[in-house]
Amino acid sequence: MSVPYVCVTGGTGYIGCHTVVALLEAGYNVLIIDNLSNSSYEAINRIQKITGKNPAFEKVDVTDLSALNLVFMRYKIDSVIHFAALKAVGESSRLPLEYYRVNVGGSINLLQVMDLHGVENLVYSSSATVYGDATRFENMIPIPEHCPLGPTNPYGRTKRTTEDIFRDYSASKPNFSVALLRYFNPAGAHPSGLMGEDPRGIPNNLLPYLSQVATKRRPYLSVFGNDYNSKDGTPIRDYIHVVDLARAHLVALKSLPKGQCKEWNIGTGRGSTVMDVIAAFSKAVGRDLPYKIEGRRAGDVLDLTADPTLITKELGYKTEKTLEEACIDLWRWQSGNPYGYQTEDGEDITPY
Ligand code: NAD
Ligand code: WQD
Secondary structure, three states, X not given: OOOOEEEEEOOOOHHHHHHHHHHHHXXXXXXXXXXXXXXXXXXXXXXXXXXXXXXXXXXXXXXXXXXXXXXXXXXXXXXXXXXXXXXXXXXXXXXXXXXXXXXXXXXXXXXXXXXXXXXXXXXXXXXXXXXXXXXXXXXXXXXXXXXXXXXXXXHHHHHHHHHHHXXXXXXXXXXXEEEEEEEOEEEOOOOOOOOOOOOOOOOOOHHHHHHHHHOOOOOOEEEEOOOOOOOOOOOEEOEEEHHHHHHHHHHHHHHOOOOOEEEEEEOOOOOEEHHHHHHHHHXXXXXXXXXXXXXOOOOOOOEEOEOOHHHHHHHOOOOOOOHHHHHHHHHHHHHHOOOOOEOOOOOEOOOO
């Protein structure tokens, strides 16, 4: 009997490829589905280098229902981890329809083929962004799963809508099990230095941007506001090492409560300000990094720190790595691969 596959959509992306490594190391058979719109085929070579194992790969777009169906016909799949999505907050305000088409439409397609092929286990990449500004309530920092949702941008609303769709579908199917993992801020890279985040164009997020300041691709970091109500005036986030985050998917997959839909926060429970991050990453690099204080970025909130205790209580999962380790691993990756999986001219190292 052939061993069934765990199908990982978006498996060549930042969080996906770390999760594929964790799955292969744990002995799972892995099939990656990705359209490579925000990732490179080189990620597969790196996965092979780290694990000595080969995931199966299909270049398929999740918005293409018939292509998805063909993949589910060809492979025996018993569970799905669904990462494939568009994730740039600013872009989602400019291209809301595209975000709904890919993030919501792609998720509906996936459910349809899972339904057709009797696949009943799903782990979904949700986001802390579904909470919006939790400081609008009293006593909701750190943020527990029962905090009322209120995403403040189209990207966040695609994540909340997809959660609703999975929840409603699960309620209609007695054996369908789904974990909605609400990630806080993923950070760092694989400790091997072979795998990490590889943003296309100018990075939107703090650590990817700062790491390009460290390699001198960018002159300085703009700090978006120091007039927040925190110890140094900069916003607070819960940075979780991507290897810890990847492990959460394995724990959820192994322990998915049959027939239930569960929401779990995936964070450390520790909040760090932008200035804390600059200090930790500068220490990892070994020198001070240039930054300028500028105005607030529209849509930013003061504090997004997880209450991560529910998944600890229910599944025994706990993060193990610190922000300092994330910074050391990120610098190993960024200094060894200053252009990620691309050449200086922006060409893929390994075209598909
Ligand atoms: P990523 O962009 O690195 O990975 C997403 C992958 O999906 C990419 O490889 C991309 O090529 C693929 N993809 C995009 N559209 C597709 C389509 N139509 N068909 C097939 N593949 C497609 O992003 P990531 O940071 O690894 O995020 C993974 C998931 O986690 C996303 O769902 C994202 O919304 C969610 N998430 C990310 C963060 C974060 O800060 N990185 C935080 C919370 C949640
Ligand atoms: C962190 C802090 C910025 C860049 C985003 C998404 C969220 C989730 C995770 C997907 C903030 C400050 C940043 C810079 C800065 N993604 N900053 N200068 O906004 O907390 O979360 O990624 O689900 O949905 O919104 O992350 O890394 O962009 O910002 O000062 O150049 O760093 O103001 O306080 P964010 P981020």
